[in-house]
Amino acid sequence: MSENSPAITISGLNKWFGDYQALKDVDLDVAHGERIVVCGPSGSGKSTLIRCVNSLEAHDSGTITVDGIEMTDARAVEAIRAEVGMVFQQFNLFPHLTILQNLTLGPIKARKLPKAEAEARAMAYLERVRIPDQAHKRPAELSGGQQQRVAIARSLCMEPKIMLFDEPTSALDPEMISEVLDVIVDLAEDGMTMIVVTHEMGFARRAADRMVFMDQGQIIETGTPEQFFTAPKSKRCQRFLSQILQH
Amino acid sequence: MTLRTPLICLALIALAGCTSTSGNWGWYVIDPTTPAGYNNIRFLLNGFGATILLSIIAAALSMTLGLIVALPGMSANRWIRLPSRIYIEFVRAIPLLPMLFWVFYGLPVVLKSFGISVSIDAFWGAIITLAISDSAFTAEIYRSGIQSINKGQTEAARTVGLTYPQTMRYVILPQAIKRILPPLANQFIYIVKMSAFASVIGMQELTRRANELVVTEYRPLEIYTLLILEYLVLVLIISFFVRWLERKMGADESK
Ligand SMILES: Nc1ncnc2c1ncn2[C@@H]1O[C@H](COP(=O)(O)OP(=O)(O)OP(=O)(O)O)[C@@H](O)[C@H]1O
Ligand SMILES: [Mg+2]
Numbered sequence: 001m002s003e004n005s006p007a008i009t010i011s012g013l014n015k016w017f018g019d020y021q022a023l024k025d026v027d028l029d030v031a032h033g034e035r036i037v038v039c040g041p042s043g044s045g046k047s048t049l050i051r052c053v054n055s056l057e058a059h060d061s062g063t064i065t066v067d068g069i070e071m072t073d074a075r076a077v078e079a080i081r082a083e084v085g086m087v088f089q090q091f092n093l094f095p096h097l098t099i100l101q102n103l104t105l106g107p108i109k110a111r112k113l114p115k116a117e118a119e120a121r122a123m124a125y126l127e128r129v130r131i132p133d134q135a136h137k138r139p140a141e142l143s144g145g146q147q148q149r150v151a152i153a154r155s156l157c158m159e160p161k162i163m164l165f166d167e168p169t170s171a172l173d174p175e176m177i178s179e180v181l182d183v184i185v186d187l188a189e190d191g192m193t194m195i196v197v198t199h200e201m202g203f204a205r206r207a208a209d210r211m212v213f214m215d216q217g218q219i220i221e222t223g224t225p226e227q228f229f230t231a232p233k234s235k236r237c238q239r240f241l242s243q244i245l246q247h
Numbered sequence: 248m249t250l251r252t253p254l255i256c257l258a259l260i261a262l263a264g265c266t267s268t269s270g271n272w273g274w275y276v277i278d279p280t281t282p283a284g285y286n287n288i289r290f291l292l293n294g295f296g297a298t299i300l301l302s303i304i305a306a307a308l309s310m311t312l313g314l315i316v317a318l319p320g321m322s323a324n325r326w327i328r329l330p331s332r333i334y335i336e337f338v339r340a341i342p343l344l345p346m347l348f349w350v351f352y353g354l355p356v357v358l359k360s361f362g363i364s365v366s367i368d369a370f371w372g373a374i375i376t377l378a379i380s381d382s383a384f385t386a387e388i389y390r391s392g393i394q395s396i397n398k399g400q401t402e403a404a405r406t407v408g409l410t411y412p413q414t415m416r417y418v419i420l421p422q423a424i425k426r427i428l429p430p431l432a433n434q435f436i437y438i439v440k441m442s443a444f445a446s447v448i449g450m451q452e453l454t455r456r457a458n459e460l461v462v463t464e465y466r467p468l469e470i471y472t473l474l475i476l477e478y479l480v481l482v483l484i485i486s487f488f489v490r491w492l493e494r495k496m497g498a499d500e501s502k
Contacts, residue, residue, distance in 0.1 A: 054406060056402050056405065056406075081405065081406060081408060082408060084406070085406065086402075086403075086406040088399060088402070088403065090397075090399055092397070092399035092400060092402065092403035093403070094400065094403070094404075094418055094422075095422065096421050096422050105404075105407060105409070105417060105418075106407030106408045106409065109408075109409055109413050109417060110407065110408030110409055110410070110413070111408065151403075154403075154407060155406065155407070157407075158407055158408060
């Protein structure tokens with residue numbers, strides 16, 4: 001699609017869980033190559049927002065357009081998912097498969113790539129996340145940090161244009177956080193468009209082009225990390241930052 | 248452990264019968280050392296083939312039917328879920344014997360009114376009934392096994408482009424199988440026991456043969472005792488297999 005149209009356009013997005021409104025009139029444009037960090041208190045709708053982008057949650061009203069494809073029907077959802085990779089807090093690796101099989105399942109079954117080609121690609125991405133030697137192990141034999149890096153490599157094997165990260169380091173022991181963040185920074189430096197939900201403010205300063213602060217299902221404030229950390233405009237954002245930066 | 252007591256009791260009753268002089272017991276009908284007794288035993292044991300074949304085919308059909316019923320039963324859409332729910336509740340509510348009569352005597356009439364002319368013999372009548380009756384239970388076994396797999400697995404599969412059938416085939420079922428196989432095998436015991444009902448529509452399986460022999464020999468106690476022992480042996484073998492399966496699957500789980 002044309003390079004000057006946004007990678008993601010979200011407008012007037014509303015999402016309900018029963019009679020609880022999880023997203024209220026959310027608007028967000030993400031440019032190609034832009035790195036967005038989303039933060040906000042627990043339950044503010046961060047996960048719901050990014051899960052709507054690849055249709056893991058169906059939204060109730062508003063529009064989502066990804067790389068020029070408007071999310072209208074099942075066909076469009078398939079096309080959008082093909083462009084969007086996702087990394088989960090709990091890794092969600094397939095425990096019954098080896099690392100290599102985790103990486104090649106999508107390319108072989110969904111993209112019909114020949115096995116040898118899929119494996120070559122998988123090994124290339126395992127190199128990239130710095131664990132090629134673990135290819136024949138099962139997920140349970142790896143540390144949390146290694147598992148999350150495998151999950152990132154698994155997404156990359158589908159060659160997405162956009163990556164979504166939902167608190168990729170929240171389930172990790174502190175000493176493993178940086179090995180995962182380094183990989184994400186690496187991707188960011190390569191120009192990958194990404195939305196990262198995280199409370200790692202050091203990472204946000206290093207990698208984000210723009211910060212998005214959410215509370216109670218709404219985007220309260222956006223801005224460059226510079227603005228955001230030094231001069232947050234809203235009261236809620238100031239309070240959130242003071243709480244989070246204490247740790 | 249728990250089986251030993253009744254087995255000992257059975258053995259004692261049998262022994263008591265052998266030595267009894269009151270004439271209430273007549274083990275001679277199934278005494279393999281006499282030609283008549285030997286023939287009778289052969290006649291009874293020959294029912295094993297039909298009982299086992301009947302049970303295996305019914306179980307295979309039930310497992311297939313159960314999966315077909317279970318999958319839409321897990322849909323997020325309640326209108327897709329509904330037929331599955333209705334089927335399960337409906338089938339579970341019907342006692343086996345009336346269903347057997349309905350299938351054997353009634354179903355051919357229904358089919359005929361649709362222009363399909365088939366006669367259903369006792370063998371297939373029993374198989375269809377057992378399979379349908381059991382499928383409500385196998386469907387629930389599949390459902391609970393599949394739902395025990397974390398939702399994150401489905402989501403991850405979707406994000407790497409797998410379709411719903413691919414997600415089931417390559418991601419969910421290989422993991423759920425450990426939770427599904429032991430109870431399915433257990434359910435096979437139910438089928439074996441319920442297959443005895445096939446005797447009432449004339450299927451020549453274990454129970455039917457025992458009944459026929461009772462009519463000619465008039466020795467119900469001895470013949471039905473042997474019949475119970477026949478089922479006991481069959482079920483104990485399956486139970487043993489189920490325990491083995493449970494241990495194996497459990498061991499895999501903890502890996
Ligand atoms: N499947 C669901 N059913 C019902 N309510 C849900 C569901 N998923 C999320 N919610 C509710 O929607 C709100 C937003 O949830 P969401 O997971 O998006 O928050 P979050 O900002 O990601 O929070 P956290 O930091 O805890 O991950 C919460 O109040 C949550 O309870
Ligand atoms: Mg969340």
